[in-house]
Amino acid sequence: MQIHDHFVELIASGEWESGKLLESENELARKLAVSVGTVRKALDVLEAGHLVSRRQGRGTTVNDQSSDEFNIHFSNLRIGDGQRVTGTISSVDVEEAEADANEQRQLKLKKGDTVFRCVRVREYHGRRFMFERLAITKKLLPDLDEAQFSIARVVAIAAKRNGILLGTGTEKVCVNTADPEVSKALSIAPGTPLLRLDRVINMMDGMPLEWRVADCHLQEKYYMTDFV
Amino acid sequence: MQIHDHFVELIASGEWESGKLLESENELARKLAVSVGTVRKALDVLEAGHLVSRRQGRGTTVNDQSSDEFNIHFSNLRIGDGQRVTGTISSVDVEEAEADANEQRQLKLKKGDTVFRCVRVREYHGRRFMFERLAITKKLLPDLDEAQFSIARVVAIAAKRNGILLGTGTEKVCVNTADPEVSKALSIAPGTPLLRLDRVINMMDGMPLEWRVADCHLQEKYYMTDFV
DNA sequence: CCAGATTTGTTCGTATGTATC
DNA sequence: CGATACATACGAACAAATCTG
Numbered sequence: 001m002q003i004h005d006h007f008v009e010l011i012a013s014g015e016w017e018s019g020k021l022l023e024s025e026n027e028l029a030r031k032l033a034v035s036v037g038t039v040r041k042a043l044d045v046l047e048a049g050h051l052v053s054r055r056q057g058r059g060t061t062v063n064d065q066s067s068d069e070f071n072i073h074f075s076n077l078r079i080g081d082g083q084r085v086t087g088t089i090s091s092v093d094v095e096e097a098e099a100d101a102n103e104q105r106q107l108k109l110k111k112g113d114t115v116f117r118c119v120r121v122r123e124y125h126g127r128r129f130m131f132e133r134l135a136i137t138k139k140l141l142p143d144l145d146e147a148q149f150s151i152a153r154v155v156a157i158a159a160k161r162n163g164i165l166l167g168t169g170t171e172k173v174c175v176n177t178a179d180p181e182v183s184k185a186l187s188i189a190p191g192t193p194l195l196r197l198d199r200v201i202n203m204m205d206g207m208p209l210e211w212r213v214a215d216c217h218l219q220e221k222y223y224m225t226d227f228v
Numbered sequence: 229m230q231i232h233d234h235f236v237e238l239i240a241s242g243e244w245e246s247g248k249l250l251e252s253e254n255e256l257a258r259k260l261a262v263s264v265g266t267v268r269k270a271l272d273v274l275e276a277g278h279l280v281s282r283r284q285g286r287g288t289t290v291n292d293q294s295s296d297e298f299n300i301h302f303s304n305l306r307i308g309d310g311q312r313v314t315g316t317i318s319s320v321d322v323e324e325a326e327a328d329a330n331e332q333r334q335l336k337l338k339k340g341d342t343v344f345r346c347v348r349v350r351e352y353h354g355r356r357f358m359f360e361r362l363a364i365t366k367k368l369l370p371d372l373d374e375a376q377f378s379i380a381r382v383v384a385i386a387a388k389r390n391g392i393l394l395g396t397g398t399e400k401v402c403v404n405t406a407d408p409e410v411s412k413a414l415s416i417a418p419g420t421p422l423l424r425l426d427r428v429i430n431m432m433d434g435m436p437l438e439w440r441v442a443d444c445h446l447q448e449k450y451y452m453t454d455f456v
Numbered sequence: 457c458c459a460g461a462t463t464t465g466t467t468c469g470t471a472t473g474t475a476t477c
Numbered sequence: 478c479g480a481t482a483c484a485t486a487c488g489a490a491c492a493a494a495t496c497t498g
Contacts, residue, residue: 024462024464025463025464034487036489037485037487037488040465041485043464054463055464056464056465056494056495057462057494057495059462059463059464060463060464073455074455168455169454171454172451173451174450174451175403175421193403193421195402218403222400223400223401223402224400227301227302227396227397227429228276252481252482253482262467263468263469264468264470265468265469268484282484283476284475284483285474285475285476285481286475286476286483287483288482288483
């Protein structure tokens, strides 16, 4: 884990930039004065966290956490044969505010901390299907401004700029019905049953960074999980 | 994987009975004429599949796949602080029939194969909350009869009797509204939005064994998944 | 198309750390 | 307190995939 954390630091600091082909396991082991097995295990953990990709005969490369391939693993929405989908953003509304009680609890903030609040609509193949409300800890992303929220994966991109690495997340799923605001945004009848996705994404140190509550009109899409 | 499969065979055949404390890694390695590292890796995979539990200083024990602790990992329904729940069965209706087209597809059956079809209602703290329809491949569980379906985990228990080990599973989640049958069974208004859980449980060789479609009136419960 | 070098994947055998009984 | 078991690490070797000239 010491070696792992060292590697995380190298990635977060930008010393290991995304796309870079790392030195071989043997070289890393020699430079860090540990066994290759130890380097291997650290890289295994990094790979499990989607931070690097490894291929026999080729080497180990650093993944870009602002890329779509990285971020799509935070979506359990799927289509057709099981491919994950996120859609694209079709409308945005941003404000900056003091965190309310819920935001303080979800993002582990103190009274008086500020958040970005963002309301967005996502569409897929030209059809609006998701109404999402985001709350993002502002102090961790000081260079983030309201103009940027129209692009997908803002948080991941801003996190990368600020040397923050995304880690785990949890999502609660339940059923909700369209209130007037949502029904208008998605052009569906009020009261339409929707899938509500309540998701928190944490940083690698375990602290939450983004809280999203999304109401989702599934249409041909479905939510899927695996049991192991 | 050869060692892993060998261990699976020992568990499925009953030679390693549940609750048994295994020989140490060193002994297993010596008897199988492989390195301890190889035994460790095989045991790691078994543990990931919930077939054994390991504790430093104590040893490795075989889990009982018919136990509640094993089966609860196929449920993503949670309550309060995040504890998984399955509830208890409050009503049952069973029939034996030739698999229809959907059942053939989901359970990878051939035309003419027979299934158990079972309609059950689950309750939690005295409140009925889930209406589930099961389809189970009959030929794999020849000793299963209709009288047994009133107990939870029938399939896991029958599978154990027949030397079958449960492996992975997938679950699709979407939104559904209560039709007359479900609304009557759960004592809720017709049209009430419900969470629909469409789940297939596979055996360790990857072949499906049970298909369940459940409509769920969540109440204070919620469905939760983790991102890694 | 092939030969050789490089890199990860897998296994081996041993040694030490640490939790449990 | 000692014996035992899993957890972690070490260093070496070979297999298999990949890349290069």
